[in-house]
Amino acid sequence: MPRILLVDDEAPLRESLTYTLQKEGFEVVTADSGLSAIKQFHKQVPDIILLDLMLPEADGMEVCWRIRAFSNVPIVMLTAKDQDVDKVRGLEAGADDYITKPFNTRELVARIRTVLRRHANTVAGS
Numbered sequence: 001m002p003r004i005l006l007v008d009d010e011a012p013l014r015e016s017l018t019y020t021l022q023k024e025g026f027e028v029v030t031a032d033s034g035l036s037a038i039k040q041f042h043k044q045v046p047d048i049i050l051l052d053l054m055l056p057e058a059d060g061m062e063v064c065w066r067i068r069a070f071s072n073v074p075i076v077m078l079t080a081k082d083q084d085v086d087k088v089r090g091l092e093a094g095a096d097d098y099i100t101k102p103f104n105t106r107e108l109v110a111r112i113r114t115v116l117r118r119h120a121n122t123v124a125g126s
Helices: 012-022 034-044 059-070 086-090 107-126
Strands: 003-007 027-031 048-051 074-077 095-100
Touching: 003 012, 003 034, 012 027, 012 107, 027 034, 034 048, 034 059, 048 059, 048 107, 059 074, 059 086, 074 086, 074 107, 086 095, 095 107
Parallel strands: 003 027, 003 048, 048 074, 074 095
Antiparallel strands: none
């Protein structure tokens, strides 16, 4: 069962997404801040990270850069920032995908599976 680290400071969204993702067969670990995300990453070693940009303590960009310094775990940015410049910055910071809020949960699940499949093929081909 793939493990997702879901990082968002909005409790209702975390709870709703956790429920949906668990129904889809994922194990979900959550964090509500940037520093908590980094701690959870080291404790739980997720297969993929869903990362909001606007977080307390350390924003999503900083979290992405810090994790990219030592890991190639797939990161999907899940954020309300929908300007092209934000999308480009997120992808250039190391995100594998960028999804803007509000989003369709079926599309989100499909994108998660696609990123995980792509990552598994890359690792297997190494």
